[in-house]
Every structure is written in structure tokens, then in C-alpha cells.
Amino acid sequence: MKYIFLVNPIAGSGRAKRKWRILQQYLIEQSFDYEIYFSKATGDIQKRLGNQDYTDPQQSIIIMGGDGTLHEAINGVLHNVKIAQQIPIGYISAGSGNDFARLYSLSNDPVLAFKRIDQAMKYRQFKMIDIGKYTNQQTSMITYFINNMGIGIDATAVHFANDSQTKRWLNKLHMGQWSYLIAALKSLVKQEAFEIMVEDANRQQIRTQKGYFVTIANNPYFGGGIKILPDADPTDGLLDIIIVDKPQHIFRLIWLLGALFRGNYYQYSEVNHIQTKQMILKTTRSEYSHLDGESVSPQIFDAKIQLIKYPICF
Numbered sequence: 001m002k003y004i005f006l007v008n009p010i011a012g013s014g015r016a017k018r019k020w021r022i023l024q025q026y027l028i029e030q031s032f033d034y035e036i037y038f039s040k041a042t043g044d045i046q047k048r049l050g051n052q053d054y055t056d057p058q059q060s061i062i063i064m065g066g067d068g069t070l071h072e073a074i075n076g077v078l079h080n081v082k083i084a085q086q087i088p089i090g091y092i093s094a095g096s097g098n099d100f101a102r103l104y105s106l107s108n109d110p111v112l113a114f115k116r117i118d119q120a121m122k123y124r125q126f127k128m129i130d131i132g133k134y135t136n137q138q139t140s141m142i143t144y145f146i147n148n149m150g151i152g153i154d155a156t157a158v159h160f161a162n163d164s165q166t167k168r169w170l171n172k173l174h175m176g177q178w179s180y181l182i183a184a185l186k187s188l189v190k191q192e193a194f195e196i197m198v199e200d201a202n203r204q205q206i207r208t209q210k211g212y213f214v215t216i217a218n219n220p221y222f223g224g225g226i227k228i229l230p231d232a233d234p235t236d237g238l239l240d241i242i243i244v245d246k247p248q249h250i251f252r253l254i255w256l257l258g259a260l261f262r263g264n265y266y267q268y269s270e271v272n273h274i275q276t277k278q279m280i281l282k283t284t285r286s287e288y289s290h291l292d293g294e295s296v297s298p299q300i301f302d303a304k305i306q307l308i309k310y311p312i313c314f
């Protein structure tokens with residue numbers, strides 16, 4: 001078996017590069033056949049996996065990076081017209097937030113993580129993970145997400161976090177996850193209420209004029225460990241969705257945030273929680289969104305969101 005490693009060297013503020021050096025030493029010692037590619041910019045891994053033919057059964061792909069890198073890899077293979085069947089992706093976590101890794105308690109040790117993947121690839125023991133398929137109904141453009149997608153305050157927070165000097169500074173101190181909290185506080189001030197319509201697979205509708213955010217998730221964790229959708233499960237074949245109204249006043253907002261951090265906020269009148277196989281989502285005003293923490297410019301939403309399964313190895 002030959003391993004093709006695609007590493008995002010800047011993930012986790014360089015953690016991925018450090019982990020790669022440790023793993024490379026092991027691969028050389030154990031005479032593994034491998035190839036290494038370091039991404040050079042955002043979108044590089046997606047492009048590479050989107051253009052090349054990786055269907056040789058004697059080759060396996062392993063990604064090293066954070067949630068954003070995994071997001072790129074999934075979008076690459078799923079948009080690759082040369083790959084008719086699903087090729088399993090190995091994943092070694094090396095980001096700062098690491099929400100996917102958190103859910104599965106993935107090892108921090110790259111050699112241990114690789115040994116597990118090597119065994120799983122040999123015996124074809126892949127986990128079929130739910131992947132969100134988001135179709136923009138105006139443009140027919142498709143984007144996939146592995147952990148979550150959000151519109152409104154969480155997306156505004158992601159925009160501020162990814163944009164900020166603070167993230168770079170906190171990443172250097174290995175406290176990258178705090179950047180999301182700081183950005184979230186900033187976005188609490190900026191985010192205005194907006195109109196949202198969600199229709200589930202049974203054509204049941206939820207409408208609100210006072211929307212604060214919508215999060216659609218397969219993974220309970222968001223933004224480096226906030227358990228935003230405690231019931232989300234990436235193997236249940238269902239999307240978990242929360243539609244949250246803007247609280248009337250700041251004290252109610254603080255109360256709601258406290259409940260969110262305690263993981264018991266579904267019962268509040270501002271919160272609607274649903275689980276469905278697919279959904280339609282519309283907004284009437286332009287809003288920031290994010291997919292797996294990757295910020296998207298503001299737009300009005302007319303979207304269809306479905307699920308597919310993809311084999312991932314970790």
C-alpha cells in the first residue's frame with residue numbers, strides 16, 4: 001500500500017507540520033511507501049483531490065490538518081468527476097479547533113493515529129460518515145460540509161474569528177479555540193434579527209421574522225468544542241437543526257448563552273430544534289454563513305440541504 005499524504009502546514013499554527021515530521025521519521029524507519037504534498041494556499045487540497053485520479057487500489061489518501069482541511073478534502077473528492085466510486089479518506093487531526101477529532105477522541109500522537117488508519121485501510125474498516133450536501137437553488141452550486149453549516153450569528157462569529165489578528169496571536173499560544181469565543185462576543189453586538197424559513201422532509205415549516213442564527217450539523221461540536229447541538233450524530237442519517245430567535249433583551253441572551261454552554265437550551269421559547277433527512281432553507285436578507293468554519297460572503301439563502309454517506313478512516 002502506498003500512502004499519499006496531503007498536509008496543510010499552517011493548520012493548528014504549524015502543529016500539522018510538526019506532527020508530519022514525527023510521522024515521517026516513523027514512515028522512513030518502517031519503510032512505508034509514501035508521497036507527501038504540502039498545501040500552498042487555501043483551496044489547494046480541494047483542487048488537487050478534485051483533479052487527479054486517485055482510484056488506484058494500491059494507493060490511499062491521508063489528510064493532515066484541522067476541520068477546514070478535512071472540509072477541503074471532502075469537497076475535492078466529491079467534486080472529482082474522474083472518481084466514480086467513493087475512495088476512503090484517512091484523517092490525522094492537526095488543527096486548532098479540531099471538532100471532528102474531538103467527537104471521536106482522535107489521538108494527538110500522529111504515529112498512533114497513522115497506525116490505526118493503516119490497519120483500517122488494510123482491512124477496509126471505514127466509518128460511513130454523514131456529509132451535508134448544500135445546494136444553492138439559484139446557482140445549482142453544491143458545497144459539502146462534514147461538521148456543520150451556520151447562518152447568522154455563528155457565521156458572523158466565524159467571519160470575525162478567521163479574520164482576526166487575535167486568532168493568529170492565540171494560535172501561537174495554542175489557545176486558538178478562545179478566538180471563537182472572543183469573535184462570538186463581538187458578533188453578539190453586530191448581529192441583527194432576520195427572516196428564516198425552514199421546511200423539513202415532511203414539508204413541516206418553521207418560520208420566524210426574528211432569526212438570530214440557524215445551525216445545521218452532523219457533529220455536536222462547533223468552534224473548537226462548544227456543544228451547540230448535543231444530539232447531533234454523524235452516523236444517524238439525520239441533519240440536526242436549530243433555529244434560534246434573537247432574545248428580547250441582553251439578560252435573556254446571557255441566560256440563553258449560559259444554557260447553551262450547559263448543553264440544555266432546547267426547551268427555551270426562542271429555540272426550535274428539528275431532525276430531518278433533508279430540508280429547504282430560505283432567508284430574505286443577506287447573511288454571513290460558514291461551512292465547517294470556513295467563512296462564506298453574505299448572501300440571501302435559497303438552499304436545499306441533504307445528506308450523503310462517505311467512508312472516512314481515523
Ligand SMILES: Nc1ncnc2c1ncn2[C@@H]1O[C@H](COP(=O)(O)OP(=O)(O)OP(=O)(O)O)[C@@H](O)[C@H]1O
Binds near residue numbers: 012072294
Ligand atoms: N498553505 C496554506 N497557507 C495558508 N492557508 C492554507 C494553506 N493550506 C490550507 N490553508 C487553509 O488554512 C485554513 C485553516 O486550516 P484548518 O481549518 O485545517 O486549520 P485550523 O484552523 O488550525 O483548524 P480548525 O479548523 O480545526 O480550527 C483553511 O481555510 C485552509 O483552506
